[in-house]
Amino acid sequence: MKPTYLTENSISEFIARALAEDVGDGDHSSLAAIPADAQNQARLLVKGEGILAGVELAGYIFRAVDPALQLDVLLKDGTAITYGDVAFTVKGKAQSILTAERLVLNCMQRMSGIATYTHYLASLIEGTGAKLLDTRKTTPNFRIIEKWAVVIGGGQNHRFGLYDMVMLKDNHVDYAGGIREAITATQQYLQEKGKSLKIEVETRNLQEVQETLETGGIDRIMLDNMSTDMMREAVRMIGGKYETEASGGITEETIRAVAECGVDFISVGALTHSNRSIDLSLKAF
Structure with missing residues (x-):
């Protein structure tokens, strides 16, 4: 399909x-x-x-x-x-x-x-349960073609653009005043606009993971630039309550170890920007 x-x-x-x-x-x-x-x-x-x-x-x-x-x-x-x-x-x-x-x-x-x-890259994480995702790091006006190629190669597409999913990244969180503030404002915005969009929150440490869990009302937690030890602990804390996605500086050499931390998804910008x-x-x- x-x-x-x-x-x-x-x-x-x-x-x-x-x-x-x-x-x-x-x-x-x-x-x-x-x-x-x-x-x-x-x-x-x-x-x-x-x-x-x-x-x-x-x-x-x-x-x-x-x-x-x-x-x-x-x-x-x-x-x-x-x-x-x-x-x-x-x-x-x-x-x-x-x-x-x-x-x-x-x-x-x-x-x-x-x-x-x-x-x-998909072959490197085979058998772990983790799925390989692309990102929005694509060539302007060529995105549909690059994302199509990812699917042909056995990966999965993340959101296509800014409009089909909410992703609260570090700058959103910092500008909003924190994790809780960003999530709460987003929930209110979606309700006011009558939109049903999934919400993903980027976290940089275990404290932000905990704050995201305490706030709730989201769909996926991104574990960004975390060590494998920290990532394993984050996955344990989340306990399957929300989907998990590893991101940030993941390479051929590290992707298997990241997958073995138990995350659901691994997003790799290099699929479309460095090949x-x-x-x-x-x-x-």
Whole structure:
């Protein structure tokens, strides 16, 4: 099942903006050099190893450029890939293939990089019960694509934006005057606005965990930048009353130990802001 933010409209809007940026008033290289009636084909070549992502999006892009283009998918999203694999072939008007080429590659290379790193980190916490989450640390105007790649790689999406969940982070707490004040004000705000949003509270120490527990009326407690010893104690204090999420500076080397503290979720911003794209190429044949 696709995430709710992936609608026909949201995907179409993304592609329209991206094509407007890239194509402008025309792909003059292709229009100038290639006969308008030329028919050709190309294949998507894998030049690295990892998890493939963006095949479905590529179909949307090709159709947006030219509905007559024919895509033959050989490898689906989420497939483990290696050098030399062919993900799909596309055939039709040569000018159209060339116009779509760079947007397809830009999206798929980044998506495959994100999916690959997500898959790797998820494998490190397998069997612990903890679930891997992304964050809002995404590229502006590219969020739906990056979060889609996380899902393809086996992770889960956190909130999509500022509007679909309340997260009271350290600055919110400090500006509000404390944990209790921030939670109480939020509860009142949601009631006044008639909104039913989950509330997550970031805590930095056991005192803040205790104050959050005493205040109540929330859904998840974030344990931010805590040592594993402190995190284990926090999980014990919470005792399953609320969901728990570990966050802050979690790396490949530490993620397993964090998961073994008993948290429900681990959020890692590096899924979308610090990963290496997978090299792909669209070649005529």
